[in-house]
Amino acid sequence: MNTMMILKGLGFAALGIGLFMLATYVVMRLWNWLVPALFNGPRLRFVQALGLFLLARLLFGFGGFQHGGHVHGGSRGSGPHGHSHHGYGRHWHQSDWQKQFVDPKADKRSSLTSPQR
Incomplete structure (x- = not known):
């Protein structure tokens, strides 16, 4: 391996750890500023x-990644809001659990909550 690549990897690891510690410090300062004053906590x-920061990240996710590792938003793609069109039609963003409840023979303009006749 190249020595420069090892140093680069160590630098990125140190940067990541430093940013993580900074985020933890910000969580601590915000908590200590707001919670004792507002809720007597x-x-x-x-x-x-x-620990609180790690628990929140585990419960609520580690960032803006969709299924398949695509990043939310951003400036890539040609569609609205930076999303590229993949041929999914108007409802390309509809989640899989919603798709299983939609009757393919039903009117496409009806909502999921309206009763089917």
Whole structure:
């Protein structure tokens, strides 16, 4: 391996760890600023804020990735809001669980909540 690639990898790892620690510090400062004053809650130490930050990331996700690793938004693509068109028609963004409840023989303009006759 090239020494420069190893140093580059170590630099990116250090940058990632530094940004993660900075985000944890911001969570701690925001918590200690707002929660004790508004809700009479406890103040957090850095390690507690780290645990809270990790728990929130596990529960709510690690960022803007869709199924298949595509990033939400951005400036790529030719469609509205930066999304490219993949031939899915008007409802290309409709989730899979919604698609299983739609009757293909039903009127395409009816909503999912309207009763089917």
